[in-house]
Amino acid sequence: MFADTPLEHVWSPFPLRPAARLLARASIVALVAWALSLAGASATRAAVLDGDLVGGARVGSRVSARALAPDLYIPSGELTTMDGRELWARDPGAHRAMASTTKIMTAVVVLENAGLDDVVVATAADVKVGESEMGLHTGEELTVRELLEGLLIQSGNDAAMTLAAHVGGSVEGFVRMMNAKAATLDMVDTHYLNPHGLDVPGHYTSAADLTALARYAMRIPEFRSIVGVQSMRIVTRKYTHQLTNTNLMLRHYNGDEGIKTGYTKEAGYCIVTAARREGVELVATVMGASSEEGRVGQATRLLDWGFSHYKPTRVSVAGEPSGNVRVSDYVERTVPTQAAESTRVAVFDLAGPVKRRIVLQPEVVAPVTRGQRLGTMTVYQGDRLLAQVPLVATREVPAPTVGQRIGFFFIRLWRGIVGS
Secondary structure: OOOOOOHHHOOOOOOOOHHHHHHHHHHHHHHHHHHHHHHHHHHHOOOOOOOOEEOOEEOOOOHHHHHHOOOOOOOEEEEEEOOOOEEEEEOOOOOEOOHHHHHHHHHHHHHOOOOOOOEEEOOHHHHOOOOOOOOOOOOOEEEHHHHHHHHHOOOOHHHHHHHHHHHHOOHHHHHHHHHHHHHHOOOOOOEOOOOOOOOOOOOEEOHHHHHHHHHHHOOOHHHHHHHOOOEEEEEOOOOEEEEEOOOOHHHHOOOEOOOEEEEEOOOEEEEEEEEEEOOEEEEEEEEEEOOHHHHHHHHHHHHHHHHHHEEEEEEEOOOOEEEEEEEOOOOOOEEEEEEOOOEEEEEEOOOOOEEEEEEEOOEEOOOEOOOOEEEEEEEEEOOEEEEEEEEEEOOOEOOOOHHHHHHHHHHHHHHHHHOO
16 A cells, blocks of 8 residues: 555545655654564564474474474474484574573583682683673682582673683683584584673574583583572672572473573573473473573473473383293193383374384293293384383293103104194
């Protein structure tokens, strides 16, 4: 309408003066630009994208697949099991600013190269980095453990700088250590330029690399214990530091174990968080959320989806019959077998049917004892092995007596003669 109709001819209850017409025209242009920007943002941040991966397979345009995928409004992210199985991903290799999730690597390098009880003195250069801080003072003495707590709980940039200078000899030296560690972990889409994560061109990671790093870090007991703390107080000789975890998931999500949040203008709101329910442990990475509440909401939705589709499932029941094995010493005698144990394993229900393959010994020599292993039940889903369950004899079979052996000999001889 507005492109084809002169503004002067657009109906108005009042005559438009030149200045008013100019203002109206500018308002209309701004409105259209705003609407187009929203449309563009919606197109790139749609709830389900064709390129989204569920269990490693692209969602595409299939209605059934899209109905099963999680609705998320983020440009990039990933959900994996703690042992590395990818359940969902969106643009997982895209290079993105990472903000304070950088501090996961900072903590890893410190933990692998410094003693927790080492005493460190904060310098003027360390405490002036700005933005998120734990509140260090020039000349203040803290242990490496206390600085790690300030780094991971309060997301202190000052703690990051102090630790980097202590462990690396200089911040530049420490950053080289960070990139070297990234290389050993095959983080091919990551490059560090500082230990805190403030925006700088060339400082980036990907959702896949960030998730893999978080899984690695959670295998370090000290890291795991610190990131799960909601709040604490550090008291030094002159100062007290009250730390409050920036990861709101610890307070609002059942089973959350914490890891790290981040925010900068370039990165948006980011979070890597782990949670455990019913023995299943998942790691969710959200990059580029639009707000603090948004990253919590998106992480919650992603973890809820994961726990609803990847959960413990019984794949065998103790005592379940599994076939018979011939006892070779006898004539026409078999011993029945059964599953030795009940087995529950985590199963991703969107990865296809769970199947079982039973393999029994062709025969067994007496005596056979009850509970003797005679085969294996293999449980699998696609090409993924889920479990292997022993199959055992359900009863004893004694060795035949001398008389029985003689009788069996003549039975076999006669059958050989008559061909039966």
